[in-house]
Amino acid sequence: MTWVRRGGLANLLFLLPLLLIFGIFSWWPIIDSFVISLQHTNFVVTTWANPFWSNFTFVFNDPTFAIAVRNTAYFAGLALVLGYPVPLVLAVIMSEVKRAKGLFSVLAYLPVVIPPVVSVLLWKSSFYDASATGVFNTILGWFHIPPQPWIQDPLTAMPSLVLEATWAAAGGTIIIYLAALTNVAPELYDAAEVDGAGIWKKIWHVTLPQLRGILLITFILQIIGTAQVFLEPYLFTKGGPVQATETVLLLVYQYAFQSSDGGSNLGAATALSLMLAACLAILSAIYFRATRGWSQN
Amino acid sequence: MKSPRKAVWLAVAGVAAATVALSGCSGSSGGTGANGKTEIVVASLQPGASAASLAAFNTQVKTFEKQNPNITVKGEEYNWTGTTFAAELAGGTLPDEFGVPFTDSKTLANNGQLADLTQYITKFSYGSKFNKNVIDVAKDSKGHLYGIPFSPYAMAISYNRADFTKAGLDPNKPPTTWDEVETDAIAISKALPGVAGYMQMTSANTGGWELTSATYSRGGRMESTASNGKVTVNSDNDQTKAALAYLAKLRWTDNAAGSNFLLDWNGINAAFGSGKVAMYMSGSDVITSLVQNDKVDPTNYGVTVIPVDTTAANAGVLSGGTVAVANVKDTPAQQAAVAKWIDFYYGQPQVNQAAAVTQAKALQASNQIVGAPSLPIFDKATYDLSQSWIKPYATSGLLANVAPFTSNIFSENIVPEPNKHTQDLYAALDPVVQAVLTQKNPNVDALLKAVDVKIQALIDADPDQAAIK
Structure with a gap:
């Protein structure tokens, strides 16, 4: 009773909506997906998989699995090379701009505001049109460069997807970096200037070290995000051409919704999802452990 | 500060409100x-x-x-896809009546994912008249009936008549051989830069569907069934390789296949509607969707039978269609009502002149297609009779434009789709079709062998196949 009088019950009841919502929409699906990964179901009849791990072995034995893992790693790698430094460079440049800073911020953030489906369809039908009349191919034509296949060729499809994904997502990261840059004490730049540092030395010795904590977080967030890439391959290419853009999450989707067996192999889909989640969790744990010292001044 | 008691009641009210809000979710x-x-x-x-x-x-x-004054019907836009069916079944948002393609109906029936309508369908006036090969797709392995087939189609070549004229070709004499398709495609692409003279679908399982059709037309098969019922996948056959080599030649030598090689059903229909594709392979009844969704002018539309190799004994035209079925989660009263609707909407227009005329008049009044080419679900005489009833209401000019198909299809060998893991097979074949269109020298043999290994493993794991020694 004392616990109740001290407000314990009230606290619990106030917490209850949160617990219920997280429980129903986050924690229960995680537990449920683990259970489903050990089952065969067509949503009418559900049986336990025999042996229990058969959905996992099914995934491992699927030749598309290795292709999807390789492609996902390729997408993540390309996105890291192209997509990770671009927002940082743009944010640093924008922070140096004295006039119309707001305008540049709006322009950088605009692609984030455009619904992803709209921007993908725009890029697909106009920019990446492989005919000579496509937007990019028209521009290349001005320089006497022949039309490029973009998403129509297994070699160029994935880099094309990364290019669009970087364009679409950079704005959000730029805003984060810009906010972090405002927290860098101006005295540090003044001191560097007194020591004779130019713009590059100021960026290297002042800006980047001051952004270290944010950079470490955006790095792992980018890896987690790109490892779960789905929208671009699904909307641009459906995993083609010749499985060049088949990714892990696209394979999860295909297991779940494009199987001959009543439309769904949910067991394999959840098994692969859990494998991806486990890999990312382990990767994140190692990353945070390895970089624990780096993020501290 | 509020008293603990007040705070408790506030919290209880909040939880109750959230519960009420959540319980408001419902199916369709x-x-x-x-x-x-x-x-x-x-x-x-x-x-x-x-x-x-x-x-x-x-x-x-x-x-x-x-x-039927005791039944209220609400229409819903719906297109069966494997991608949404399972989720909608699980979520309880499937309509009470919907269509399932021939490729999936038997599997879903055997899985218990469709409602058993045997007691109703056997009482239909035409319940015993169905073409046995056609009605088989609506039965499970025990012979129970789960719906009735409608709009059976045969694979055909749709073409843009205006493009034929612009290229100096006669739209009333469409190609009848694959060589002629190639010649016409080259002529169109040369006369109309940027237009694909001929193209096939390549993604979302449609690449495999059309490659299978092209294989059938050359006398090949993707799956074979032994006398003991054992199914063997055989996509690695000469006819499939010939069909792939044909596509590669159109793309790389003739430059007559356009520049978009990632086209699914909706994508190629849209490309045809917007004039980017002049000829393509599709079901014979696609004109209905082309008019409804892609603004195709029926007077500018032509369709002919897919070319069939007359020298190959097994050559034929792939056919498919849709089965009208009921939601397995419906109440018995709803299932009875759905059966009545299926009879009214899909069955009666095939056998009852008044029903056929009423339906045709309604479609004609709204500028919808009347007379889209299809195949009989009963016998040919019943089909011809039903067609004669709606002839006065047929879409202007359409019957003449579809004549190259309707006058030739009934002399062709009609072949059903592969029946084991059909969608998986089609999905596995998509990348092979894409390979010949996007790579100059792909290893087709290795790609087809890999398809055979992958799909054979799935088939062998099926309980009925595993039981065969």
Whole structure:
């Protein structure tokens, strides 16, 4: 009773909506997906998989699995090379701009505001049109460069997807970096200037070290995000051409919704999802452990 | 500061409000209405259908409700896809009546994912008249009936008549051999830069579907069944390789296949509607969707039979279609109502002159297609009779434009789709089709062998196949 009088019950009841919502929409699906990964179901009849791990072995034995893992790693790698430094460079440049800073911020953030489906369809039908009349191919034509296949060729499809994904997502990261840059004490730049540092030395010795904590977080967030890439391959290419853009999450989707067996192999889909989640969790744990010292001044 | 007691009640109210809000979620199927009528949601329109087609459908609904005052029908835009079926079944948002393609109906029936309508269908006036090969797709392994087939189609070549004329070709004499398709495609692409003279679908399982059709037309098969029932996948055959080599030649040598090689069913229909593709392979009844969704002018549309190699004994035309079925989660009253609707909407127009004329008039009044080419679900005589009833209402100019198909299809060998893991097979073949269109020298042999290994493993794991020694 004392616990109740001290407000314990009230606290619990106030917490209850949160617990219920997280429980129903986050924690229960995680537990449920683990259970489903050990089952065969067509949503009418559900049986336990025999042996229990058969959905996992099914995934491992699927030749598309290795292709999807390789492609996902390729997408993540390309996105890291192209997509990770671009927002940082743009944010640093924008922070140096004295006039119309707001305008540049709006322009950088605009692609984030455009619904992803709209921007993908725009890029697909106009920019990446492989005919000579496509937007990019028209521009290349001005320089006497022949039309490029973009998403129509297994070699160029994935880099094309990364290019669009970087364009679409950079704005959000730029805003984060810009906010972090405002927290860098101006005295540090003044001191560097007194020591004779130019713009590059100021960026290297002042800006980047001051952004270290944010950079470490955006790095792992980018890896987690790109490892779960789905929208671009699904909307641009459906995993083609010749499985060049088949990714892990696209394979999860295909297991779940494009199987001959009543439309769904949910067991394999959840098994692969859990494998991806486990890999990312382990990767994140190692990353945070390895970089624990780096993020501290 | 509020007292703990007040705070407790506030929290309880919050939880209750959240619970009430969550319990407001519900599915899209019908049930029993407040007026005691049985309500059913039927899927009889394609997503994106025009207001005119909706008007035609509503006219049909009014007629049905007049004949069945205890049933209320609500139409819903729905297009069966494997991608949404399982999720909608699980989520309880499937309509009460919907269509399932021939490739999947038997599997879903055997899985218990469709409602058993045997007791109703056997009582239909035409219940025993179905073509046995056609009605088989609506049965499970025990012979129970789960729906009735409608709109069976045969694979055909659709073409843009205006493009033929612009390229100096006669639109009334479409190609009859694969060589002629190639010659015409080259002529069109040369006369109309940027237009694909001929193209096939390549993604979302349609690449495999069309490659299978091209294989059939050359006398090959993707799957074979031994006398003991054992199914063997054989996509690595000469006819499939010939079909792939043909596509590669159109793309790399003739430059007559355009520049977009990632086309699914909707994508190629849109490309045809917007004039980017002049000739393509599709089901013979695609004109209905082309008019409803892609603004194709029926007078500018032509269709002919897919070329068949007359020198190959097994050569034939792939056919498919849709089975009208009921939601397995419906109540018995709803299933009975759905059976009545299926009879009214899909069955009677095939056998009853008044029903056929009523439906044709409703479609004609809303500028929808009447006379789209299809195949018989009963015998040829019944089909011809039903066609003669609706002939006066046929879309202007359409019957003449589809004549190259309708006058030749009945002399062809009609072949059903592969029956084991069909969608998996088609999905595995998509990348092979894409390979010949996007790579100059892909290793087709290795790609097809890999398809055979992958699909054979799935088939061998099926309980009925595993039981065969």
